[in-house]
Amino acid sequence: NAGVTQTPKFRVLKTGQSMTLLCAQDMNHEYMYWYRQDPGMGLRLIHYSVGEGTTAKGEVPDGYNVSRLKKQNFLLGLESAAPSQTSVYFCASRESSGNTIYFGEGSWLTVV
Amino acid sequence: AQKVTQAQTEISVVEKEDVTLDCVYETRDTTYYLFWYKQPPSGELVFLIRRNSFDEQNEISGRYSWNFQKSTSSFNFTITASQVVDSAVYFCALTSPDSNYQLIWGAGTKLIIKP
Numbered sequence: 765n766a767g768v769t770q771t772p773k774f775r776v777l778k779t780g781q782s783m784t785l786l787c788a789q790d791m792n793h794e795y796m797y798w799y800r801q802d803p804g805m806g807l808r809l810i811h812y813s814v815g816e817g818t819t820a821k822g823e824v825p826d827g828y829n830v831s832r833l834k835k836q837n838f839l840l841g842l843e844s845a846a847p848s849q850t851s852v853y854f855c856a857s858r859e860s861s862g863n864t865i866y867f868g869e870g871s872w873l874t875v876v
Numbered sequence: 877a878q879k880v881t882q883a884q885t886e887i888s889v890v891e892k893e894d895v896t897l898d899c900v901y902e903t904r905d906t907t908y909y910l911f912w913y914k915q916p917p918s919g920e921l922v923f924l925i926r927r928n929s930f931d932e933q934n935e936i937s938g939r940y941s942w943n944f945q946k947s948t949s950s951f952n953f954t955i956t957a958s959q960v961v962d963s964a965v966y967f968c969a970l971t972s973p974d975s976n977y978q979l980i981w982g983a984g985t986k987l988i989i990k991p
Contacts (some may be wrong), residue, residue, distance in 0.1 A: 795977070806967060806981035814976075822978070854921060858977065864911070865971075865979055867921040 767791065770855050777845040777875045785871050787841040787855030794860040795822035796838035797822075800851040801870075807854060813838055814860075844873045848872060878903045880970050882956060882982035887950075888989050892961055897985045901966030906973040910944065910951045915930040915984070916964040924966075955987075963989045 768789045777783055787796065794815050796844030799807040799822075813832040825847060829841045838857075842849060855868040879902040889895045900912065912924040925935060927944050935942045939956045957960055968982040 766899070797979075806983045808981075809978060824987070852919065864923060864926050865977075866923065867913075869920040872919075 768855055768857055768866055768868040770853070770871045772871060773869065774872045775874070777842070777873065779846060779875060781795070781844065781845050782841070782843050783873075784842075785853055785855075785873075786840045787857075787868060788836055789838075789855075789857040789866075790836065791857060791866070792835070792861070793857035793866075794835075795858045795865075796832065796854040797865065798838065798840045798847075799830070799854045799856065800824065801854060802851050810840065810853075844874075845873075847875045849873065850875045878905075878970055878972070878975060878980045880982040881970050881979050882966075882968055882985050884985045886986040886988065887959070888935050888988040888990060889958055892957050894954060895958050897952045897955075897959065897966050897968075899982060901949050901951065901968070901970045901980075902968060903972060905974045905975075908970060911950065911969040911971070911979070912942065912951075912953050913967045913969065914964045915967065918932075919969075924953075948976065952991040958989045960989045960991055964985060 771786045796814045798810040801807050808824045811830040814834040815820045819830045831839045852872045856865045858865045881900045883920045908929045910927045914922045941954045965984045965986045967984045971977045972979045
């Protein structure tokens with residue numbers, strides 16, 4: 765059972781570089797989320813999507829863009845990476861009628 | 877506004893001791909859901925339990941038990957006879973239909989079980 769899969773798992777970027785994190789879920793979930801986790805701050809919502817073709821801003825959206833072109837995929841983009849974006853990123857999904865969110869294994873991003 | 881507070885930043889106990897992780901929440905919604913997630917050193921987030929606001933029964937699953945009290949807005953998590961494998965960061969979270977099911981997270985409690 766794949767569940768929620770994130771790629772890549774680890775990445776080091778130089779300041780100013782761009783990259784995309786891919787999240788794929790095979791549970792046919794409507795809702796998908798991108799969180800970042802920083803020490804002592806729990807998880808903070810970056811962007812989320814309530815369905816294919818729709819996205820919305822979360823708590824900390826600045827510096828990130830997202831796209832949901834296919835229902836099963838939710839992409840998180842960093843156009844010009846900054847050291848402040850060094851973090852662990854988690855993707856999650858849930859079905860529209862459910863309230864339990866399922867997480868990917870995390871992507872460790874370091875910006876130097 | 878909704879809020880989840882986990883006042884214990886880090887707890888360290890010796891194996892086989894019982895330990896309780898505290899979670900206090902704030903919400904004005906009448907229907908809401910509370911969660912506990914575990915994050916072991918490997919980093920993934922593991923779902924442990926979901927509780928509905930209209931169901932205050934305590935729950936026990938093996939060595940884990942949860943005490944939900946609406947009167948004190950608390951949803952505490954107890955591990956009985958702790959084991960080294962229980963070492964992890966534990967997060968409490970809150971969601972509700974009125975918030976479009978966005979999860980509100982506590983800051984987490986790091987639990988260290990010493991052999």
